[in-house]
Amino acid sequence: MADTVTAEDPITGEEIEVPADVEVGEIIDSPVTGAELEVISVDPVELEEAPELEEDWGE
Amino acid sequence: MADTVTAEDPITGEEIEVPADVEVGEIIDSPVTGAELEVISVDPVELEEAPELEEDWGE
Amino acid sequence: MTYTASVVGGSGFTGGELLRLLAGHPEFEVVQATSRSKTNKTVGHAHPNLRNLDLRFSSPEELESVDVLFAATPHGISMESIDRFRDAADTVVDLSADFRLSSESRYDEWYDGHERPELLAESVYALPELNREQLPGADLIAAGGCNATATIVGLLPLVEEEILTGDEQVVVDVKVGSSEGGAGGGEASSHPERSGVVRPYAPTGHRHEAEIEEFLGLDVSFTVHAVDMIRGASATCHLFPGEPVSKSDLWQAYRGRYADEPFVDIVAGGGGVYRYPEPKSVAGSNRAEVGFELDASNKRVVAFSAIDNMMKGSAGQAVHAANIALGLEETKGLELTGFHPVGAP
Amino acid sequence: MTYTASVVGGSGFTGGELLRLLAGHPEFEVVQATSRSKTNKTVGHAHPNLRNLDLRFSSPEELESVDVLFAATPHGISMESIDRFRDAADTVVDLSADFRLSSESRYDEWYDGHERPELLAESVYALPELNREQLPGADLIAAGGCNATATIVGLLPLVEEEILTGDEQVVVDVKVGSSEGGAGGGEASSHPERSGVVRPYAPTGHRHEAEIEEFLGLDVSFTVHAVDMIRGASATCHLFPGEPVSKSDLWQAYRGRYADEPFVDIVAGGGGVYRYPEPKSVAGSNRAEVGFELDASNKRVVAFSAIDNMMKGSAGQAVHAANIALGLEETKGLELTGFHPVGAP
């Protein structure tokens, strides 16, 4: 499987695994909370809660 | 499990297992075809296709 | 070792689900399924998914001797038949409300006279997330109500973390599928009348409040709506904690409580189509999804939970509890994954 | 006398419903329906129920001169186009949220910057049960939000009778159908994902709270769930009055308020299958059903309301308001009866 590195989950503070090849600005989801996280730096990987895009979601 | 005896499936001619305690007039279903069968005698058990009750079935 | 099992009420909805689970369970062998109306018919006659099960319904009057008897009969039957059930089996797991509450007085508050009140103290409420330590060796187990289960699982972390202390108003607005009504069905549950509904079917006074009160220690304001699905119960709990609470407090409460639970997942925001608990996500599985959102403006927490009433809300919970009671691995026979996509499950 | 009318956004869901209503309205003649994506196609191309309407979509850039222009466009379009709309028509009825609130500051609290804030004071909120006396002669009318309408209609008698004074916690748990999302639709509203859901789609922070706050003077705790129907919005309001209230107080409050309203019916208990408000009962009609139940044990009132979001929740309300604005008989063109049975309407 693809290489991973660890980063801190910005919501729970737990260590999570993220793909090693993420890029700044990419949106991934936390395996702990499922929340969308924005990659704000890559070396080391730092994450931030991504702003919600309510519009896209049904109704 | 309950005792069983064998009887001839009136549709396929195969031997099927039926509960030993069936009574004349009882409707059981064939494990082969699923069709409803009427017990027409018990010693030995003889079976006959039961008339369909269309009315009861939805619409 | 294999345990023998029977299902009383095997032609009903939860009885059918028990048969599905037990037939696929490596440690159980089903030896009897009862039905009065379908005696001598194959199990597949009632449950088309079980056409390949080589078993015929037999009368509940003639019970085989088994290790575990599961009773999936309407309210009131188990209390009447309990001596016969216990004669036939070492362990009885009852899916009805007959043995859920712990005392006659509480029972009488919500129901209408118990025939064997002395057994109420003896019976163990099944929900493992609440009651795991009391289950090993239990021989009279009462599976929880589906709506109660959804609510309890959704609120438990808040109670244990004392975000809820028991003084707050807690509104629980539940949405349920039509299988909750069982296989009988009258005019109100006919397809033309029941399709597409949002029907307040228990505006107030639903009896599951009794279980919630007893096991969570909370008085809740409980309203149940029928909606257009078949399986599924979804509880939306609106609550106003006395003390300010943050989203990270909530994450900690839920993570702390459920991290090790095999059948509970936290779903609270995030992206994609499925952002909060939904019955569709858990349909066919024994999973519960729980989640929450914070309404900063009015200091409200909204807690969501979703289960499949046939599984976590009845048959799955019963098997889960039986596994623990018998000392089996908890998840045995219950490692079933849900579906995607799935319709009105 | 016949009034000429146009529908901007005629290919959308509420636009189609407006066309249905106006085509059957004895005092209106539809002269234009716009669509950018379906220009020159027949109205029946978008709305199969209107195959017999002899009208083709035209561009919203070239507006005909009419008496009344109905705008059924997404949020933000009407405020941009309002001068063109008013040039083309004496009366503008807007179905979007653009002109519902009364001040820029309130607008900015919930939305994101108004282009023509000076018009907010001028526009009139459409809901006749609330605003009837302000409508005659109004020339800029804002039809209410569907979920707001359901909620306002459900709670209005309690506010006016001061059973609710504004200090109480009021939980509003709403269930809505998929037509609320309009004709666009992305992945979350595709049939496989949207069928059978109980999806908390606006757990908190739904913008219709703004209207409720403004027109009822209540802060409510608002949560919206998507459920498996197409038309319909159902609001269940859980509230805890400061003073004890009896069922007869409730009947009096609702009867007193709504006895003369042509489009509001009280449904609160009774027998049969339909005992409380249900979207199914009102589908296709401009009726709102309201009802209530009392939870003596925890001093809660549960108030229910149900509307068809395409009708009372948008197009029907718009025509109702237009009737009043123009001095026509209120119910003209809206005497449409719902259906029984009807599925997921």
Add this chain to the structure above:
Amino acid sequence: MTYTASVVGGSGFTGGELLRLLAGHPEFEVVQATSRSKTNKTVGHAHPNLRNLDLRFSSPEELESVDVLFAATPHGISMESIDRFRDAADTVVDLSADFRLSSESRYDEWYDGHERPELLAESVYALPELNREQLPGADLIAAGGCNATATIVGLLPLVEEEILTGDEQVVVDVKVGSSEGGAGGGEASSHPERSGVVRPYAPTGHRHEAEIEEFLGLDVSFTVHAVDMIRGASATCHLFPGEPVSKSDLWQAYRGRYADEPFVDIVAGGGGVYRYPEPKSVAGSNRAEVGFELDASNKRVVAFSAIDNMMKGSAGQAVHAANIALGLEETKGLELTGFHPVGAP
């Protein structure tokens, strides 16, 4: 002039639809609706859409004198009660199968013994597209079966244009909603069992074949499936004409036949979402949609038709026929437009 009308079987599904139509019909006044099980209850008790109708059910044993009696009772009741019906009313319109066929021998082929066979020659089959000229003045009218109506309307142009001569194999594959089963409903029509089905409920031998045979002169291979909708019948007819036929032949046949019919629309290809007949497009209206496609490769014509079984398939057809029988404008009381969007109608 206003005609008085009564509905026997007013608490059932087609009875409720008749009441809806007659209550909105400018030339009818409903004076009685019967129900044995709901005697003295309001009509709204059974039909929530008719809560505002000021009428209570009364016993079918005490029939008022009226101009027109509509009977919406199960098979066999009308033939038993026909003398009482005709004593009470000048014109009887029966929605059951009792008076549809024209001779005792044909009746006995498909049903089980007629009590008043002499009336079969006298009664007139209602379907105006087929029988318009026989209806004026008719005083015993038999509304057609819903599935028969869908099929006849779909195939009529092919028969009249002799694209079908009666020698071809014609497969008719029908899909119907649950309201066809009436308000009763047993286990098979309960919501959990009936939702989401594609159920071959009449694989062969459906009695509506008799009507099709009689009125189209065709032996058809008829199979009916229950699908998940409430209102609606859709017939897909697969046929293999002896002579080659072109798409323009088909357009001419259908246009020629139906151009002047107020309630039949041709939908055969084109763009958008609704390209062929669909029950959704006609739900709530008296319209039938018919259409076709040509399968050049195997010389097949596929003819589609869709109706609302509660309307064109029963109550709407009955009122349509009554209008003609009484010399009223045909479309009176039936100018009802369908809906868009609409779910499982």
Add this chain to the structure above:
Amino acid sequence: MTYTASVVGGSGFTGGELLRLLAGHPEFEVVQATSRSKTNKTVGHAHPNLRNLDLRFSSPEELESVDVLFAATPHGISMESIDRFRDAADTVVDLSADFRLSSESRYDEWYDGHERPELLAESVYALPELNREQLPGADLIAAGGCNATATIVGLLPLVEEEILTGDEQVVVDVKVGSSEGGAGGGEASSHPERSGVVRPYAPTGHRHEAEIEEFLGLDVSFTVHAVDMIRGASATCHLFPGEPVSKSDLWQAYRGRYADEPFVDIVAGGGGVYRYPEPKSVAGSNRAEVGFELDASNKRVVAFSAIDNMMKGSAGQAVHAANIALGLEETKGLELTGFHPVGAP
């Protein structure tokens, strides 16, 4: 021994089902699931039932080396990528139509130009009931189309027993759920438009006819309707055998053919609610139900079949074929029981 597997197109519907099956399969380990639009997101982001799968989507451009690659991509992608797929994996199982037909000429008759026609002779059609002996060791496998699979399984016994010889007209009227359209979805598959439909979506000319023709040797008259379910394909085949046939002939043909097939059950009459094949009965499982009825009056046989298009109609069939190709026990990972009750699955 465990085989490694990857799923290209893992974010789609059949891709998700493959992941569900492979994750629960004792002999497979999933090492990669691709998605371009969801790269680096968890599998649970797309498939809420798989929240507990510890896997993130990666790019289809960077394929891991595996034993088996399953391709669940739209038409045309596999033929373009086949060299890369085969470089990455010993065995490729493709779910698209790219490699189903056996020759370029047949392909061109129905599709639009194959990029790698030389592989058509090499690839093996997956359906084990038809092709079991060709599968062991196969390294390019093409899973059958869902509607073709339903039809082939329903008619195979009649062809092999020469009840059908190829000269008869055979009408195949298919009803399908919305998951057939994949996860994309446009306006026609939005919830408001797609709910409650009976929509003739492929009146004639459906490409699955090609497979039926090729593998059954029959020209069929094929029409597909969209109905309101999510999973499921149901084929009703109407046929007129040259020679008279009895019900017992039919039983013998079907029993003879399918007695030993692990995934085919015969359901043909009998009592209870489920008397013929139904998609609901097989939803979530890899079973096919087949059945029949005889229409003595017009010498017609009606053959029914029902599958879950996500299972037997795609992912289940693919895994089934892979099991055989690799020499595993056929039913491994596929012993999944369906549900009762279940809604619109």
